Each structure stands twice: as C-alpha cells, then as structure tokens.
Amino acid sequence: MIKGRLLAWDPKTNKRAFAIEHPGPWNGGILSTAGNLIFQGNIAGEFVAYRADNGEKLWSMDSQAGVVSGPVSYSVDGEQYISVTVGWGTAFGLIAAQKNPLSRVLSFKLGGTENLPAATLPTLNIPAPAPSTASQEQIELGHKIYHQNCFMCHGDSAKSGGLVSDLRASSHRDSMALWNNVVREGAMAMLGMPNFSDILTIEKTEAVRQYVIERARAAQPTSASSPTTN
Ligand code: HEC
Incomplete structure (x- = not known):
C-alpha cells in the first residue's frame, strides 16, 4: 500500500x-x-x-x-x-x-470533558439476484469496463465506500431498462451520475450490469436465495 x-x-x-x-x-x-x-x-x-x-x-x-x-x-x-x-x-x-x-x-479544547459517542454504522442489505444467464466472457468484460469507468465513484470491485450507491444493492441492478436509463440516458445526471452514452454501448453497459450482479451473488453468505447484510 x-x-x-x-x-x-x-x-x-x-x-x-x-x-x-x-x-x-x-x-x-x-x-x-x-x-x-x-x-x-x-x-x-x-x-x-x-x-x-x-x-x-x-x-x-x-x-x-x-x-x-x-x-x-x-x-x-x-x-x-x-x-x-x-x-x-x-x-x-x-x-x-x-x-x-x-x-x-x-x-x-484544553480540559474538555465530552467523549465521542460510539459509531453506529449502517448495514447494507444486498438482495440475492435471480439466477444469471451471463457468460463468463460477458462478466469479465463487465469487470474490465467497470474498473475503467465506474470504480472511482462506486468503489473497487463494486463495493462502495458508502458515499455513493453500492451498485450490488441498487434497485436498478435487476432491470436493464432502469440500468440503461441511469447509465446511458442521464436519469441521475443532476445527482452527479455521469451519462455514459458517448462511451458505452448497450452491450458494454449490460456487461457491467452482469458483473455487478455477479458481485451481488458473491456477497451472499452461503445460499444465493436469502438476502444478506454486508
Ligand atoms: C463521477 C462519479 C460516478 C461515476 C464515475 C459513476 N457513477 Fe454511477 N452514480 C454516481 C452518483 C453520484 C449517483 C447518484 C447518487 C447515488 O446513487 O449515490 C450514481 C448512481 C448510479 C446508479 C443508480 C443507483 C441507485 O440505485 O440509485 C447506477 C445504476 C449507477 N450509478 C451506475 C454506474 C455505472 C454502471 C457506472 C460506470 C459505467 C457509474 N455509475 C459511474 C456517481 C458516479
């Protein structure tokens, strides 16, 4: 490091x-x-x-x-x-x-008497994704594109630092229409989410989504069917 x-x-x-x-x-x-x-x-x-x-x-x-x-x-x-x-x-x-x-x-200040209250950290609920039909190549492409375009805000390996949404838990994750709306149509541009339509094709955008779904699956504890916290 x-x-x-x-x-x-x-x-x-x-x-x-x-x-x-x-x-x-x-x-x-x-x-x-x-x-x-x-x-x-x-x-x-x-x-x-x-x-x-x-x-x-x-x-x-x-x-x-x-x-x-x-x-x-x-x-x-x-x-x-x-x-x-x-x-x-x-x-x-x-x-x-x-x-x-x-x-x-x-x-x-000198002589101050207050103590810092213990931190209560939020837990993140990552719902288990539905079974995926994505190929390994598609997930690998998504991994690459994610780390070229998304990781600097949404976190390394799709694990957010807590400031910007953790995509593994995003409600947009499970619908390509919603995902595309945010990633390529600028639906959240006012909130600071760039519009990637100049850079990413539909296919690449879908590959990123499949990578994020794969990450959400990997975050599940043992079975892929129950929600978890992380
Ligand atoms: C410059 C920082 C930045 C980059 C780079 C970025 N995002 Fe975002 N993204 C945001 C912000 C800010 C939001 C809206 C606020 C929030 O969700 O925390 C957001 C929201 C989203 C959402 C909606 C999340 C939800 O459920 O509300 C999705 C999906 C998303 N981004 C996908 C991506 C993808 C895919 C990439 C890479 C292709 C990407 N983002 C790159 C900053 C960024």
Whole structure:
C-alpha cells in the first residue's frame, strides 16, 4: 500500500527537520500553532498532536473515520479551540471501501470533558439476484469496463465506500431498462451520475450490469436465495 508522510522542513537551514510515516496515503491537512504543536488527522482514523520542533507524538484520539481535511484553530471568549471535519471525503474515500460514511465536525479544547459517542454504522442489505444467464466472457468484460469507468465513484470491485450507491444493492441492478436509463440516458445526471452514452454501448453497459450482479451473488453468505447484510 502507498504510504503518506508528514515532512517538516526547516526553512532556516533548508533541511528536513523530521518526518512522520502514516499508515496510508491521503491524510489530513496540517495545522501548526504558536504553542509548538502540529495537528494532523490520518486515513487510519486518528487525530494526532505532535511537538512541532521534533515531531514527537503527544496525543491522539480515535476519530472513528478517516481525517482527510485540515484542522482550524480559533478562539472564543479567550479560549482556544481546534476543530476538524472527519469523514471519508476525497476521491480516495470513494474508491477505498471503508463502509463507514460517518461525517462529523470534532472540536477540542484544553480540559474538555465530552467523549465521542460510539459509531453506529449502517448495514447494507444486498438482495440475492435471480439466477444469471451471463457468460463468463460477458462478466469479465463487465469487470474490465467497470474498473475503467465506474470504480472511482462506486468503489473497487463494486463495493462502495458508502458515499455513493453500492451498485450490488441498487434497485436498478435487476432491470436493464432502469440500468440503461441511469447509465446511458442521464436519469441521475443532476445527482452527479455521469451519462455514459458517448462511451458505452448497450452491450458494454449490460456487461457491467452482469458483473455487478455477479458481485451481488458473491456477497451472499452461503445460499444465493436469502438476502444478506454486508
Ligand atoms: C463521477 C462519479 C460516478 C461515476 C464515475 C459513476 N457513477 Fe454511477 N452514480 C454516481 C452518483 C453520484 C449517483 C447518484 C447518487 C447515488 O446513487 O449515490 C450514481 C448512481 C448510479 C446508479 C443508480 C443507483 C441507485 O440505485 O440509485 C447506477 C445504476 C449507477 N450509478 C451506475 C454506474 C455505472 C454502471 C457506472 C460506470 C459505467 C457509474 N455509475 C459511474 C456517481 C458516479
């Protein structure tokens, strides 16, 4: 996995002061304060304070979702606060299926007493598809086209990160007419779903649908006849 890194640069000596390795790419923005602190969240779901002069980790909390934005510092009636938005924003959040669409603003102050409530994550019901007549070639073509055109929003291997619909559970999945209406006729263009009529033929669009049906089948627990959660 590609990793991210916080790199502190000393402009006086024009040299690296220290570097902090992160567990993954696409981490949060950085805030440094006059009190010799650096705040940064990371993709692993941690919000961290470091010493600004040497990078020592001083404090961290479980933010229950990735932190990919930049924190802010402000004062209200002379009291200093740090706030940060938490959630799987960015293109990376769309692709990397985290199944955790939590979005929150967290605010901190010295001596604060509140605790973050436990996260309740939604479960996804993926209805079992009807038996398929698709050929292996058709499903493989759909797999390829899906990963050229759809995965960046709907998630790797048709498993959504929770921000845009999980196509395996979509009610459009079981009807080519409905599917085509969205994919090639722009029925959801106002919601941000591109119209693929310039790029995908009916045959290719159908192949993607068959791939998604195959993925929905693979998500069933044991038999292909009962609905499941994932
Ligand atoms: C730029 C991002 C993006 C891409 C790329 C994209 N979609 Fe979508 N899609 C959306 C959004 C946004 C919606 C509407 C909101 C939602 O369903 O979460 C949507 C909705 C859909 C729906 C309706 C889901 C439902 O049940 O409501 C289908 C079906 C669909 N997309 C299929 C596809 C297919 C097939 C591809 C690739 C050929 C594709 N999408 C590529 C963003 C995208």
